[in-house]
Amino acid sequence: MAVNLAPPRADSLLSISGVRLGVAEAGIRKQGRRDLLVVDIAHGSRVAGVFTRNRYCAAPVTVCREHLADKLPVRALVVNTGVANAGTGEAGLANARASCAAVAGALGTEARSVLPFSTGVIMEHLPVDRLVAAVPAAVADLRADGWADAAAAIMTTDTVPKAVSRQVVIDERTVTVTGIAKGAGMIQPDMATMLGLIATDAAVAETTLRDMVRFVADRSFNVVTVDGDTSTNDSFVLVATCTAGNPEIVGEGTAEFTRLAECVLEVAQILSQAIVRDGEGATKFMTILVEGGKTREECVRVGKAIAHSPLVKTAFFASDPNLGRILCAVGNANIADLDPAKVTLHLGDVLVAEKGGRAPGYTEAQGKAVMAPAEITVRVGLGRGIENATVWTCDSRTTT
């Protein structure tokens, strides 16, 4: 069912010097599948992350935030699938900490140097004994070329593993970026969690890496939407192992920052778009460009108003060029001084609405032609400024 989404070719995934990945079968929810991932991160690496804004955040998210705030170097990640360890109260926190302690023991580091991640069913307790028992096997499996297996290990309702690598030359050094992600189904929200892990061998200062993870998240994982719900477990972590030999990148304003950030962003966008393409029930992939805003934030708001509208999503499923639904969503985006007379709407390259109404030359046949393919671009001009933003989403089915 995934929309134009192929699994990554195994030989396309590039190792990141300083990162080793190992998987094991812990039997957390199902027997006979590799559901535990341990990532070993070499000394000297920097790690930054962004996490769900849901107030009911999962126990591992709370523990990640604590451990990152500690400022101890992060030396490992532990990721399980099957149980999200969310809505589990104090016991959940203890289980997340026990997972960290088990990995720390096996790797000879401290529990507070380990970041935990969980994805799977909500409000069930993590069978932490089974997880802990499988840690030695995952550690024994650690290898630099473990990315493809890692991508498979973190899947829940995903039908296709999500992983990609890119390279860029910075200060005459080739820098590599490799990432994996898993996404949220539309209808199976027990499993609705986005996890993203991207690593690079580039040298980046710690505060700069924190700026970069936010810059990238705001243009990738934070602007894709399948069902509109922010899960309790959403996490995106960026690791820089600083082994590529480039001069350390310090500060957001530099050309080197931009080069690396664009490469990381490309990886993050491919991964986050893959989550949308794999959205449960998705038959179409929609790119929503919003231009001419006063701020990027209001452009994102308009894009998400369109992407979250069940009426728009079902119209796209039905290949129905329902302009009213899109304009209605624009009008609902809470821009108090929006002037509908200045708003323009394109479906693909076809101008369909302007001046508060249907464009004079537009015919429904043109609209239907644009809506038929599996990849559709909607472009909204707000006529208020020079900012823009892009949001990606999928359609959703109707039953009538």
Add this chain to the structure above:
Amino acid sequence: MAVNLAPPRADSLLSISGVRLGVAEAGIRKQGRRDLLVVDIAHGSRVAGVFTRNRYCAAPVTVCREHLADKLPVRALVVNTGVANAGTGEAGLANARASCAAVAGALGTEARSVLPFSTGVIMEHLPVDRLVAAVPAAVADLRADGWADAAAAIMTTDTVPKAVSRQVVIDERTVTVTGIAKGAGMIQPDMATMLGLIATDAAVAETTLRDMVRFVADRSFNVVTVDGDTSTNDSFVLVATCTAGNPEIVGEGTAEFTRLAECVLEVAQILSQAIVRDGEGATKFMTILVEGGKTREECVRVGKAIAHSPLVKTAFFASDPNLGRILCAVGNANIADLDPAKVTLHLGDVLVAEKGGRAPGYTEAQGKAVMAPAEITVRVGLGRGIENATVWTCDSRTTT
């Protein structure tokens, strides 16, 4: 398909002295159905309204706002179904004004004393000539007992007409309140408009009536949701004909205000709940009580976060007591300092979650028992204050 919703008994609808209603076949979109309603409002009446906040508001909404701002007495309403006259630019405004002028001409009043309302397909032009041609027939049909026909005339995707009457004694005078409404389908948003008209014979000062319409709307039409989209045409108008002989109600703080407002609110809640019960595809009616908030507004926000979540709505359709989805929605309601450890969740009378996790005594069998009936109450305690709010919504189907 409507959930526990019967049409009103014709003899249950009480006339309001000073209000006459007439319908006619204008052939606006379909032949052979009464699609035009004219409401004649006696001299001395007061009228107040609230309208969609969608920035792409329909032409009749713009004209209603203009005419109400004029402070001329409102003497008539003209309502058509079939075409919403939304997304129609300048031509749409001209057509809405022409509708008012036709009714004003037939009734011997001014166009600016007429309020226009339209519901139906968006982004198509109103066939105003056909509407104007049918006005004399609608005016010839004016009668005090026209409420049932009026409720039928304004339907679009509604399967059941929505109308109700109530009475209350104020200052030893029996006061009558009668209302009609039409609602929005889930999947047919071309028609997605809420119209509500409530009239009373009570005497109410004009500014007080404006306070009352907002008070009532915030606890009825503004807290029901079918698909989460605010339409371009949503309108709710409250008419007080001042013929009941009660001393004029002035100011929000009086006991008389409270008595009348509660009666109007009961009518408005029955009508707005009927819209939810008639939501396209609805199989269940959900009452979401949110208690213990710091403000009523944040309680509404939490209730709507639950009601708008497609994941919650599909869980209810499937009779699946998916606590995670509900708590996840609570966590997404943007209450920055919400403490999940203080949140409680009841399904019906069963305590299902507390202290950030599942309630110790809760079993899934209890949850399934609560979720089975067509009427379900969800109760969320925020543990932050003394305010509360109620939101009503319906389930939505899944295809898997």
